[in-house]
Structure formats: C-alpha cells, structure tokens
Amino acid sequence: MEFRLSPEQREMVATVRAVTQERIKPRALKFLDGTFPWENLKDLAEIGITGMAIPEEYGGLGLSVLDTALVVEEVAKGCYTTAMALMPQLGVQTRILAQYAPEELKRRIFDGVIRGEYVLAVCMTEPHAGTDVANIKTNTEIKGDRAVINGTKTLISKVDEAQLFVVFTRVDKIAGREGIGCVLVDRDTPGMIRTGRFHTMGGEHLFELTFENVEVPLENLVIKGDGLKKLMSAFNTQRCLNPSISLGLAEGAFEEAVKYCRDRTAFNRPIGKFQGMRWKLAEMYRDIEIGRSMLYRAAASANPYPDPHLAALAKMYCNEMAIRVTSEAIQVHGGYGFTDEFPVSRYFRGARYGTLGGGTTETLKELVGKKIINDFPHDGFLGMGNF
Template sequence: MVLKGVKTLISRADIAEMFVVFTRVNGVPGARGIGCVLVPGGIKGLTAKASFHTMGGEYLSEVIFDEVELPLENLVIRDNGMKRLLSAFNTQRCLNPAICLGLAEGALEQAVRYMRERSAFGQKIGDFQGMRWKVADMYIEIEAARGLLYRAAVSGDPFPDPTLAAMAKIYTNEMSIRVTSEAIQVHGGYGFTDEFAVSRFFRGTRYGSLGGGTTETLRNLVGKKLVEELDLATGCFGMGTF
C-alpha cells in the first residue's frame, strides 16, 4: 500500500510517533471512499516540518506523504471512515473548548487579582462599578459556557452528541475570546504587554474557533439539524440528551 499527499496545519506533527491518517482508498469517490491508515513517525517518505509559527506561540506543521510504503495491516478502516471519524471527532469538539474554558477562567482570576491591587484616581479599580460589571459579565459567560460544555461531555455514548458538542464548542470558543479580551481591558495598557499573563491567554485562546471545526461550519451543522429535524411537537428539549 502506498500513501501520497499533503496535510497542513497539524499540531505536534514534529514530535508525533504515530500518525492517524484519513485518506481516500483506491480512488473510491465521496465520503464512502475515505479510510484510515496508521503511519509510524520516521518512516521513509514522511516529512513533518514545523513550518508555521502561530500567534499562540507554538508551531503548526505541514505533513508530506511522498510515496510512503505501508503494510496492508496498517489500513485500520477500509471504507466509510469519514462517518466514524466525525463521530469520534465530537470528543475533540469538547476537548478544544475545555482548553478555552480554562484560559477564560485564568483570565478572570487575573482580572480580579489586578482589580484588587491596582489603584487609580485614589481608589482600587475594583471599587469602580464599571470594573465590577465587567468581571460579573465575564463570570456569567464562563458559567454559561461550562453548562453547555459539561452537558455535551456527559452525552458521550461513547462519543458526545454532535449538535451539543458543536453548540458547546461555538459558544465556548467565542466566549473565551471575549473574556480574555476583557481581562486585557481590566489591566489597562499593561494588559497589552507581555508583563501579565492575560495577553498570552488572549493569543492562546484565538485558535479555538479555527481548529477542530470552525465556528462557521459548526453553525451550519446546528442550523441544518434545526431546520431539517426539529420536531415542533416536542420542541428543542426533544433533541437533546436530557
């Protein structure tokens, strides 16, 4: 069996010891023709270059499969792999927002700490109502995201429900951008510098809505489900796990 092709923007490819590659098998068209093959790192014909430096501080790689020869036993899914990939991928669609949730929580903690320490115009900035409302809104958004995300996670059987995972990912990804940005605002000009962790949290969380299914394509999924499957007799609650 020979594997040919290129996949770009891959995390950790430069250190991976095994690649799980979804690829077209024997030229069979459509989603039905997608299978899965295991490719050991370091095999002849495989190059993984850490080529793209990201605003999050890490690198994304381009992986090139140049006539990689593999034993047939490495073909672990022969056909219809796309459906199985997407089903299992709903786990990643909960993991990605879990990272964003953590970054948002960290940003809120840093904001509260700074509000207690920093004084302006003769008082702690944490005494200003405008600042208190900011952290209140940040906390509300974090808890709303947590609720969605935990609900998606407990739907796992074994993989999370696709619609719940998509909704949790969209909301948490976008929430964390807003919350980490507000944490920078709380820090004033210093928030824009590398002196405080919040600027790193903001840069770090920006990847969320891009990797693992973009927020746009996931909105397509949720919208399709609603328009095509919502049972108006049972309403939204009929669609979820609870």
C-alpha cells in the same frame, strides 16, 4: 435539576490544578517560541493524565469524555501550549485507535502514550480541503501486504515531536465519503517529508507534510472504508476538548482580572471599587458559567462519543466566549495586559485558535441550523430542549 461533580472528579480536578498552578503555569512564558512542553507532559503523566482516554485493558484509566474535558480545562488555565500538547493523548487520534486499531498496534503504542513519551499527531487538513474533509486528495493504495500513501497534509501540529501520525486518506482512490480511511505512520518512515512550517500566535508550530510513496504494513490501515462517518463520530470528542481549552483560558484570564481589580489602585482606591470594572467582571463570570453548563452537558452525553449537536453548540459558544472574556481581561489590566509578562495576553492569543480548529464556527452553525429546520418539533421546546 442539579449537576454536581462526583467526589472522585473533584479530587482529580484538585490534583490537576495543583500540578498546573505549581509547575506548569510558571513555565508558560518560555513556550511562546514554539518549544514543546515535554517537562509539563511528564508532570501530567506522573499523575496518570496522559492515559485517561486509553482503556484499562491497555494500562490506561478509561475515563469519560467529561473527565478528560475537566482536565483539559484545568491545564488550559495555566498554559495554552501544554493543553494543546495534551490533546492528542486525550482526543480523536487516541480514541480512534482505541476503537478501531488492530490489537497488536494498540499493544505496541499505548504504553508509550500513557508514560508521556509518545505524542500522536492527526493529519486531516489539506491545502485545498480543511472543513471539507470528504474531498481530501491524499490516497493510500493497497499493494499486497503494504499500504502506499501519497499526498500532502497541512496545518499539522506536533510534527517535530510526534512518534506516530494518524493520517486520514482516501483508499484505492474510491470517491466520496465512502472512500475515506485512516492509516498509522511511524515518524521515521521513508518518504514522509516536512515541506512547510508556520509559527502560530498561540505559540506552537504547525507544519505541512508531504507523503511520497510512503509504505507501511497493511495492518497499519486502521480504517479501510466508511471512515468519514467513523471520523466525524470520534471528532465530537474533539468538539468537547477544544472548547474545554477555551473555557480554561477564559477562567484563567478571569482569575487574573479579579486579582488585578483587587490589587491595582487608581485615584486612591482599588479599581475593583469602580462600577465599570465590577460590571466587566460580572459579565465575564456570567459568560463563563453559561459556557461551563453547555460544555459539561455535551461532554456528559458521550456514549461513547458526545451528541454531535450538543458538542457543536458548546464549541460555538465557548470559543466565541473565550475571545470576549480574554479580551476584556486585557482591558482590565490596561497597558500591562498587552505585555507577555502578564498572562492575560497569552490567554487571548490561545483563545483565538478555538473557532478555527475542530470545525469552524460557521460550519457548526450550519450543522445546527440544518438540525433545527429538519427536526425542531412543531409544538416547540420539550423538556430540556432536546430534539
């Protein structure tokens, strides 16, 4: 069996790589303080990237999960912060709105997203409910033609920049998974208060938001019931884009390590001439190629969302692989690798996020383990190992 990107995909990746390497990567260092990379987002919008996940009838490109994964991977090679800034335009919040939002909401917001002017924040995590989304406490009460939100969300990205917030909430205090819904909130809505701010080792800021009697029109209630099932289906897209960043960071670090092994000399010869360094590169390359195969297979399974277990496996592997590869790239660089001036330290900082967001490694192992116990065939692997 052979898997190849189409000529159109190769052309798209080449275009994104040129923009990333020529414009985005040279600016990467200045975003370590939490500054939002608006200029990079505009550069990507100019070539249509911010509209990739939006259906064509709303002016977007309507491209596949695999296409978006390829782009996120390429951007992450140049700048982790920019890849994270791009995620809302390509990830779960945009795809949920595209599938479930009322027509008038789509018409109102998608044009700004396509132009790179609108950023969408997703609000799921709460102080006492991260992975356990079914137990969120934030509640939306329906009062006539209004929806009133109360509760607290934490570790929310893009709060200072987002124009729209996709908030997952309980509806009318209905208990359990069935009570989860989703509401869209404009940034200037009264009662939405920033109550905490955290600077991450990757460079971006995360925030805590409190909703105190926040009122929105009833048409902003995007999902009213059975929202957890819909959320988790869409979230499998995130579980392909998150490891796309991990893969891109690993590739970027590997490219820097290869350059350094060719250019740096010790004992009168390039350090790449030493077996120890060549073996490091061989192992890094092996791990990247395994991760690429797993991720592309998971992303290609989307219809419209990726297979949950393939996505979980890809995320588990790529997240952990990126930590190993970026750490080894620092080791290749020696003391220089520990400085901000060399990109490998930034790649390592960004890689550490992967196992935490979009479902922790431990949660995904449990998901896959349950699948194995319940469904693995008694006669063993069949074909490609699907079951």
